Amino acid sequence: MKKTVLSARNLCKSFAHNGGQLHILTQVNLDLYEGDFTVIMGQSGSGKSTLLYSLSGMDRATSGEVIYKDENVVKMNEKKLATIRHEDFGFIFQQMYLVSNLTLFENVAVPGYLNKEKTSKQVDEKASGLLDKVGLTKVKTHLPKQVSGGEQQRCAIARAVINEPKLLFADEPTGALNRKNTKEVLDLLTNLNENGxxxxMVTHDMKAALRANRVIYLEDGNIVGELSLPPYKKEDEKSRETQLNAWLTSLEW
Structure with a gap:
């Protein structure tokens, strides 16, 4: 049986709108499991990113529970939230949010320096190793503006995993990339998943969703479908795409 990493129970998110309430998430129940590559799909406005932000503590749900390590993320104070976001969660976004005046190496290393359990030397070694793993060794002293969008996103992935997060959250990480860079980023994420x-990940991209072993479909703030797939293998991509496409079509995607 898989170990649960994080659970949502009756999760709701609303905003004040024109004198009333605009409901984005409605009674969402979801368990995330250790070692899974889970993807959330749905039409624009279905609440995908809001769900990711609510689960990760980047945004606070209106009601319900998000249970992580037997504590409710929804009720945590800002200090505790900041701690788990830094120590236990990793984040990748469509926009890379690299610090423009820091080198790629520094962008990766700085979050690691905040980890009091490692020395600066250990962090430097880890950052160099990660940059090598994502193919950026030769440009690690470059500033973000001096490298391509794909290289920036690979740097952002290295930064996201410097503190060995229990759960990596990715919001449309390939949304701003071309086909070649998209494949490189997806290959990196797949490799990370294969290593535990x-x-x-939130995505609207079929090619990105194919990397998942579990796909959740969101509609009007509710989970209306789930598809389980075997671990990704390139040689099975065509059959996976056929299966995923048929399932999405049945949901009127």
Whole structure:
């Protein structure tokens, strides 16, 4: 039986709108499991990113529970939230949010320096190793503006895993990339998952969703479908795509 990393129970998110309430998430129940590559799909406006932000503590749900290590993320104070976001969660976004005046190496290393359990030397070694793993060794002293968008996103992935997160959250990480860079980023995420990294990714891209072993479909703030797939293998991509496409079509995607 898989170990649960994080659970949502009756999760709701609303915003004040024109004198009333606009409901984005409605009574969402979801368990995320260790070692899974879970993808959330759905039409624009279905609440995908809101769900990811609510689960990760980047945004606070209106009601319900998000249970992580037997504590409710929804009720945590800002200090505790900041701690788990830094120590236990990793984040990748469509926009890379690299610090423009820091080198790629520094962008990766700085979050590691905040980890009091490692020395600066250990962090430097880890950052160099990660940059090598994502193919950026030769440009690690470059500033973000001096490298391509794909290289920036690979740097952002290295930064996201410097503190060995229990769960990696990715919000449309390939949305701003071309086809070649998209494949490189997806290959990196797949490799991380194959080595045990738990991932939750929001995407509208079929090619990205194919990398998942679990696909959740969101509609009007509710989970209306779930598809389980075997671990990704390139040679099975065509059959996976056929299966995923048929399932999405049945949901009127």
């Amino acid at each position: 990294q738990s991932i939750l």
